Amino acid sequence: xxxxxxxxxxxxxxxxxxxxxxxxxxxxxxxxxxxxxxxxxxxxxxxxxxxxxxxxxxxxxxxxxxxxxxxxxxxxxxxxxxxxxxxxxxxxxxxxxxxxxxxxxxxxxxxxxxxxxxxxxxxxxxxxxxxxxxxxxxxxxxxxxxxxxxxxxxxxxxxxxxxxxxxxxxxxxxxxxxxxxxxxxxxxxxxxxxxxxxxxxxxxxxxxxxxxxxxxxxxxxxxxxxxxxxxxxxxxxxxxxxxxxxxxxxxxxxxxxxxxxxxxxxxxxxxxxxxxxxxxxxxxxxxxxxxxxxxxxxxxxxxxxxxxxxxxxxxxxxxxxxxxxxxxxxxxxxxxxxxxxxxxxxxxxxxxxxxxxxxxxxxxxxxxxxxxxxxxxxxxxxxxxxxxxxxxxxxxxxxxxxxxxxxxxxxxxxxxxxxxxxxxxxxxxxxxxxxxxxxxxxxxxxxxxxxxxxxxxxxxxxxxxxxxxxxxxxxxxxxxxxxxxxxxxxxxxxxxxxxxxxxxxxxxxxxxxxxxxxxxxxxxxxxxxxxxxxxxxxxxxxxxxxxxxxxxxxxxxxxxxxxxxxxxxxxxxxxxxxxxxxxxxxxxxxxxxxxxxxxxxxxxxxxxxxxxxxxxxxxxxxxxxxxxxxxxxxxxxxxxxxxxxxxxxxxxxxxxxxxxxxxxx
Ligand code: AMP
Ligand code: ZN
Numbered sequence: 001x002x003x004x005x006x007x008x009x010x011x012x013x014x015x016x017x018x019x020x021x022x023x024x025x026x027x028x029x030x031x032x033x034x035x036x037x038x039x040x041x042x043x044x045x046x047x048x049x050x051x052x053x054x055x056x057x058x059x060x061x062x063x064x065x066x067x068x069x070x071x072x073x074x075x076x077x078x079x080x081x082x083x084x085x086x087x088x089x090x091x092x093x094x095x096x097x098x099x100x101x102x103x104x105x106x107x108x109x110x111x112x113x114x115x116x117x118x119x120x121x122x123x124x125x126x127x128x129x130x131x132x133x134x135x136x137x138x139x140x141x142x143x144x145x146x147x148x149x150x151x152x153x154x155x156x157x158x159x160x161x162x163x164x165x166x167x168x169x170x171x172x173x174x175x176x177x178x179x180x181x182x183x184x185x186x187x188x189x190x191x192x193x194x195x196x197x198x199x200x201x202x203x204x205x206x207x208x209x210x211x212x213x214x215x216x217x218x219x220x221x222x223x224x225x226x227x228x229x230x231x232x233x234x235x236x237x238x239x240x241x242x243x244x245x246x247x248x249x250x251x252x253x254x255x256x257x258x259x260x261x262x263x264x265x266x267x268x269x270x271x272x273x274x275x276x277x278x279x280x281x282x283x284x285x286x287x288x289x290x291x292x293x294x295x296x297x298x299x300x301x302x303x304x305x306x307x308x309x310x311x312x313x314x315x316x317x318x319x320x321x322x323x324x325x326x327x328x329x330x331x332x333x334x335x336x337x338x339x340x341x342x343x344x345x346x347x348x349x350x351x352x353x354x355x356x357x358x359x360x361x362x363x364x365x366x367x368x369x370x371x372x373x374x375x376x377x378x379x380x381x382x383x384x385x386x387x388x389x390x391x392x393x394x395x396x397x398x399x400x401x402x403x404x405x406x407x408x409x410x411x412x413x414x415x416x417x418x419x420x421x422x423x424x425x426x427x428x429x430x431x432x433x434x435x436x437x438x439x440x441x442x443x444x445x446x447x448x449x450x451x452x453x454x455x456x457x458x459x460x461x462x463x464x465x466x467x468x469x470x471x472x473x474x475x476x477x478x479x480x481x482x483x484x485x486x487x488x489x490x491x492x493x494x495x496x497x498x499x500x501x502x503x504x505x506x507x508x509x510x511x512x513x514x515x516x517x518x519x520x521x522x523x524x525x526x527x528x529x530x531x532x533x534x535x536x537x538x539x540x541x542x543x544x545x546x547x548x549x550x551x552x553x554x555x556x557x558x559x560x561x562x563x564x565x566x567x568x569x570x571x572x573x574x575x576x577x578x579x580x581x582x583x584x585x586x587x588x589x590x591x592x593x594x595x596x597x598x599x600x601x602x603x604x605x606x607x608x609x610x611x612x613x614x615x616x617x618x619x620x621x622x623x624x625x626x627x628x629x630x631x632x633x634x635x636x637x638x639x640x641x642x643x644x645x646x647x648x649x650x651x652x653x654x655x656x657x658x659x660x661x662x663x664x665x
């Protein structure tokens with residue numbers, strides 16, 4: 001096939017795929033800029049080779065931005081883009097144009113950071129938040145009111161003085177530390193990490209379930225407050241007022257009376273932006289006087305009274321030497337480019353992750369290509385483009401591998417997934433090692449005296465090939481290994497022995513079942529208090545359990561259907577690991593004859609756990625207080641009615657600590 005036609009078809013497929021991911025699955029797999037690059041490449045090629053035209057090409061569709069799921073709402077005032085510049089000269093030209101049009105020589109600007117997130121338009125009537133709308137296509141967007149109501153920085157009710165109706169605009173962002181934390185947890189749960197904070201913020205805003213949105217620690221930075229009453233004549237003051245109304249306006253905003261001051265601001269944040277706990281992609285300079293803004297007006301795309309100055313991310317150019325593929329604990333295969341070493345932001349970069357096959361196709365990569373790499377907000381450098389002047393040979397075009405680089409089994413990429421997986425989980429080296437490393441990790445079994453390196457050493461010396469083998473290690477075998485002294489062996493053996501006391505939930509999480517993270521493991525245990533219940537559970541039993549659902553249910557079924565895993569669990573049981581929720585919880589008659597009423601929530605146990613502790617020790621649970629009640633076990637936020645009744649009947653009220661003490665006797 002003609003190579004241009006091939007590329008056109010490839011681009012259409014990719015763009016369609018990203019559109020589906022974004023509009024149907026609410027996932028932003030790539031940044032807007034990367035998306036635009038692809039689209040522009042397609043448009044260019046289609047123009048040059050009209051013989052390959054197709055009415056269904058994604059380039060023919062009008063850019064939307066509105067998902068089908070939310071109601072569409074119109075903006076009272078359109079939400080424009082900003083005119084982007086990258087050089088000081090462009091800012092100078094803009095300043096000249098503005099002054100000329102206004103017929104003045106001096107002007108006051110407001111300088112703000114350009115927060116990199118998702119824009120939102122908030123409408124307040126009589127001080128009450130009535131609507132939150134995404135930017136969408138600028139004229140209309142998605143009504144995401146329920147979702148924005150979960151964001152704590154957005155007041156539901158305004159404080160102080162406010163006009164009857166006000167539109168407040170801002171950027172929803174995800175702070176960097178929260179982003180890292182979210183990804184850490186996702187990875188622990190075997191989920192794919194999010195690409196960057198910006199996409200995570202905009203994806204979160206479009207989640208269907210506002211309870212889920214509430215769990216994302218989003219913030220809202222406000223950059224405009226518009227009202228019809230025009231009481232403020234300065235943009236800066238309107239922001240100060242908005243701050244008094246309860247909005248979050250970053251302290252970085254300043255007024256500038258000259259271009260010098262504007263450039264001072266630009267330089268200040270070029271040097272300091274890496275200290276912020278959020279990403280910015282430049283600064284925004286705005287004419288401060290709102291009457292002037294009105295006079296200047298808009299083009300069809302952006303206001304003439306504002307301009308964005310974008311910082312070029314630090315970039316370097318280097319060459320792709322070769323490609324390698326990394327296999328993770330769950331079998332996911334990640335392509336990594338080996339680069340000619342190059343200095344970028346103070347570190348020497350030798351490789352860059354390419355994430356998945358789509359990324360390779362998107363960049364149309366060949367070995368030998370000169371590529372641009374950036375460090376951006378992410379820690380791992382990223383290939384952002386190919387220098388078209390120095391392309392590798394067409395014949396060196398990179399094709400994703402078909403077989404696992406480690407064990408040679410056929411890779412699987414299922415529909416709706418961007419990653420390839422090696423499914424030979426029990427014989428593929430990095431998967432075996434990864435699983436054992438997961439088992440010993442702090443979050444799982446927290447085994448002292450053994451680290452990731454030791455796991456590799458033990459595996460390579462054929463002393464372990466699964467987690468059960470850890471419990472078979474012998475001093476006499478270990479002492480033969482390099483770097484293993486008597487003391488460290490004793491530590492290791494102690495750590496392993498101690499791990500047998502870990503509760504069932506740690507063991508279950510340690511098994512490393514795909515999608516069964518820490519929280520999920522806890523939830524599972526509440527419903528299935530021992531592993532045999534869980535092994536025998538049907539898909540329906542699992543799927544009906546709160547917080548489990550289809551994906552996790554399928555993964556559990558698949559795991560327990562594999563006889564190798566059942567054998568492994570039997571071995572672990574034999575070594576004395578806990579596969580029973582109540583295994584090591586006290587079991588006694590201490591509470592026989594006593595009845596408990598439980599109220600509120602507790603620090604060390606869930607209510608369910610408390611109930612089973614009472615019952616396992618012979619006590620009884622009842623739901624209402626009577627003269628027969630022996631104790632009221634009061635947690636946080638115990639209901640006031642219960643308190644009054646307890647006092648009246650003279651029933652003992654104890655807290656969780658006192659309760660646990662009772663059991664120690
Ligand atoms: P662009 O998406 O590059 O056209 O830039 C316009 C977008 O920048 C707006 O829709 C806002 O979401 C965003 N933005 C971030 N910070 C600011 C700011 N301080 N003032 C105006 N817009 C901002
Ligand atoms: Zn493999």
